[in-house]
Amino acid sequence: MYLQIKEIRKQFGDKVAVEKLSLNVPRGAIYGIIGPNGAGKTTTIRMIMNIIAPDSGEIIFDGSPIDETFRDKVGYLPEERGLYxxxxxxxxxxxxxxxxxxxVKDIMPKIDPWLDRMQLLDYRDKKVEELSKGMSQKLQFITTLIHDPEIIILDELFSGLDPVNMELMKTVIMELKRDQKTILFSTHVMEQAEKLCDYICMISKGKKVLDGSLSDIKSGFGTNSIQIDIEGDGAFISSLPGVERMSEFNNYIELQMSEGADPDAILQGMVGKVKIRRFEVVEPSLYNIFIQTAKLSNEELEAMETNNA
Amino acid sequence: MHKYFTILKREYAQIVKKKSFVIGIFLTPVLMAAFMILPAILADKDVSHSETVAILDQSGLHIGQQFAESLAQYKLEDTDVPSYEIVGVETIDVADQESFDKKYDSLLMQVSDKVVKYMVVIKPEPHVGDSGLILVSNSDNFRTSRRFEHQFWKLMSTEKLRHSEVNMPIDSILELTASVKMIKRDTTGDAIPFVVKMFTALVFVMIMYMMIIMYGTTLMRSVIEEKNSRIMEVLVSSVSPFQLMLGKVLGMGGAALTQVSVWIALGLMMYLSAGTISMSLDSSLARIIFNPLIVVSFALFFVVGYILYSALFALIGSVVNSEKEAQNFIFPITISLIIPIMVSTPIAMDPYAPWVVAMSFIPLFTPTMMLMRILFISPTVTEYSIFSGILGEAILGFITLTLSTIAIVWFSSRIFRVGILMYGKRPTLPEILKWIKH
Structure with a gap:
């Protein structure tokens, strides 16, 4: 394993932020740490970055515990961003x-291509304060990658990005993967993780609830979900027999079936009441897997939904 | 090592590139000179118009009139206009207390209304005792007081002599009683006048004070800015907090040193070019500022003192979220720099006083106090011993200062490490203490 996290734990006052968390990140993988706000993602990443020391446990990079030299091999984009x-x-x-x-002489030739790529070349000699928020984000992304790090750690990379820039970042990340770079990122938006990650670790309240490769995780849950696309008020669907949970997303609804439920019966229950554009029995989304696994309270569920809708 | 240098370079460049830095280099000495020299010049400057004097004479000896005449010798600078315009000499009988009171009150009104600048009251039997003269004025000055006292003393002496049985011309007797001018020397030659010592000590200490406060607060502000702009987290993922803190302290220190060096160079140039004109003024000053011990100790105490105080400023910057919050924390620092300036006179009078010696070994006071003591003592020392005397104490003081600076830098960096990532809430003292242990 390239990056190994062994049972790290961190407590702030009475609050346990991270509880005996272990992760294994293979070289060249895109690894996502997902979980709601306050789950302990940033604390975990700060411990990997050696910004805060774990109370116990250890972090091993490329065979030896992280030390000063690790700092130079990593490109880190913190959640809290800022530049001079x-x-x-x-x-x-x-x-x-x-x-x-x-x-300086090694990175000089790389600066202009990067600025060009991020559409910032015109601002090359301007001051940071003249940039818009989106532009500063892209600039910060350049500063994270300019020294050609072996491992890249991105905390809430997509937060605050517009869709165009988000696509740009995704393209860059896929290129980094092609160059055999290891990427570890955190997000509370599960859809993004689903599109990008090879491996996933779900954490909730400082504890790991699930981890593994995306395909393993999904197949482990079987095909107990239905994605539908309807016109009209679908509120009644959640009370149909066989529907355990209903989650509404931007452009589709995901239903989680109770055990042994028959998708046909659910379809029957919907026919005539709303206009059905699509009805598909699928593997559950990460979001639903998380909901099923983390056993959240109602308040936490609500918070999750506002973040992911 | 490379990273320290990278940070140092940026911090240095950030300061030196600013216009305010260049302006400060040239403006500060001008302002400082203005502050120290201007009041002296102003105090000594003659007023440009005659001032009104009213005299109320109760002596019964007609001294009032003589006093008024004696003031006629004083003229406004470069003119023939008398300095004092006598608006009235009232002679009142000792017994007539009522008209005295009336006259006194009316003159008092005039003084209050600025019609009369000085009211001089000569009491009955003025030659008995030594307080026969009263000056009533709402804005008196040193020069006028001295003139009035002198003229009155002359009149009184004449008066007393007239009643005595000395058979000599009064003028020659006054000649005999003229005061003596003492020539002061110390063990190495002509003594350095007290004023010169005080002046140099204050200049040296003020430079130290100004530089420490100025660069310290700049450093603190820059830490607060890094916290608020959230760049801190990126920084500490690339360098250790200790590297960051020390890099910043040294970078800004470099800027401060540049500034002081420019001043020294400017001062030397001025000294060398003006040397031919006003050499006489400088002989005692030169003995102080060209004394190698003073030069070396200023450099060393300044550098180490700056590091000590900067570490504290960096610490404050790391635990607060705004400059406003920092004010309370800065106060004790400012005080510890001001106290030595406040006690500079007693230090000058007895630089070996036990309490002075003791205070000069308290690390926060050492840079300024020890420097002042060296300034006052060392020009008079002919042979130095490194184990005793001022040189020995300076060395010991420097060692303790350096050791405590190392301790304070270490201590500050412990808090700095945690503080820089705390946003929003200002930590309490127990929390800060906990951070040190971690």
């Missing part, structure tokens, strides 16, 4: 790279 406002783009990129131990 008074520096120019070119200055801040070189400064960040130098802090990672890179030599």
């Amino acid at each position: 406002k008074k520096m120019t783009l070119i200055e801040i990129i070189t400064y960040m790279a130098e802090l990672k131990g890179a030599k």
Whole structure:
């Protein structure tokens, strides 16, 4: 294993933020840590980054415990983002790279292509304070990657990004994967994880509830879900016999069937009441898997839904 | 090592690139000179118009009139206009207390209305005792007081002599009683006038104070900014908090050192070019500022003192969320820099006083106090011993200062590490103490 996290634990005051968490991240994989806000994702990542020390447990990178040298091999994009406002783009990129131990002459030729790629080339010699929020995000993304890190850790990468930039980031991530880079990222939006990740670790209230490769996880749950696409008020569907839970997403509804339920009967119950555009029996989405596994309270469920809808 | 340097370079550049830095280099000495020299010049400057004087004479000896005449010798600078315009000499009989009171009250009104600047009251039997003269004024000055006292003393002496049985011309007797001018020397030659010592000590200490406060608060502000802009987290994922803190302290220290070096260079240039003109003024000053012990100790105490205080400023920056919150924490730091300045006079009078020696070994006071003691003592020392005397104490003081600075830097970095990632809430003291243990 490339990055191994062994039973790390962190407590702040009386609150246990991370409880005996273990992870195994293989080289060249895209690994997603998912869970609702406050589940302990950022704390876990900060411990990997050696920003805060775990109370117990250990973190092993490439065969040896993480130390000073690890800092230079990783590209880290924290959830809390910021850059020096008074520096120019070119200055801040070189400064960040130098802090990672890179030599200016090595990174100089890479700066312009990166800026071009992120549509920031025109701002090359402008100050950071002149950038819009989306632009600063992209700039920060460049500073994370400019020193060609072996492992990339992205905390809530997609938060605050518009759809165009989100696609841009996804493309870059897929390219990094092609270059055999290891990517670890966290998100509370499960759909994103589902589209990107090879491996997933779900955490809730500081504890791991599930982990493994995406395909293993999904197949482990069988095909107990139905995705539907309807016109009209579908509120009654949740009370149909055989429907355990109903989750509404932007453009579809996912139903989780109770054990032994018959999809045909559910379809029957819907016919005539709403217009059905699509009805598909599928593997459950990560979101539903999470809901089924984490056993959340009603309040937590509500919070999850507002975040994922 | 490379990372320390990268941070240091950026912090240095951030300061030196600013326009305010360049302006500060040239403006500060001007302002400082203005602050120290201007009041002296102003105090000494003659007023440009005659001032009104009313005299109320109760002596019965007609001293009032003589006093008024004696003031006629004082003229406004470069003119023939008398300095004092006598608006009235009232001679009142000792027994007539009623008209005295009336006159006194009416003059008092005039002084209050600024019609009369000085009211001089000569009491009955002024030659008995030493307080026969009263000056009533709402804005008196040193020069006028001295003139009035002197003229009155002369009149009184004349008066007393007239009643005595000395058979000599009064003027020659006054000549005999003229005061003596003492020539002061110390063990190495002509003594350095007290004023010169005080002046140099204050300049040196003020430079230290200003630089520490100025660069300390800049450092603190920059830490607060890094916290608030959330860049801190990226920084500490690339470098250790200790590297960050020390890099910042040294980078800004470099900027401060640049500033002081420019001042020293400017001062030297001025000294060398003006040397031919005003050499006489500088002989005692030169003995202080060209004393190698003073030069070396200023450099060393300044550098180490700066690091000590900066570490504290960095610590404050790391635990607060805004400059406003920082104010309470800065106060004790400012005080510990000001106390030595406040006690500078007693230090000058007895730099070996036990309490002075003791205070100069308290790390927060050492840079300023020890420097002042060295300034006051060392020009008079002919042979130094490294085990005793001021040199020995300076070395010991420097060692204790350096050791405590290392301890404080370490201690600050422990808090800094945790503080920089705490947003929003200001930590309580017990929390901070807990961070140190972690």
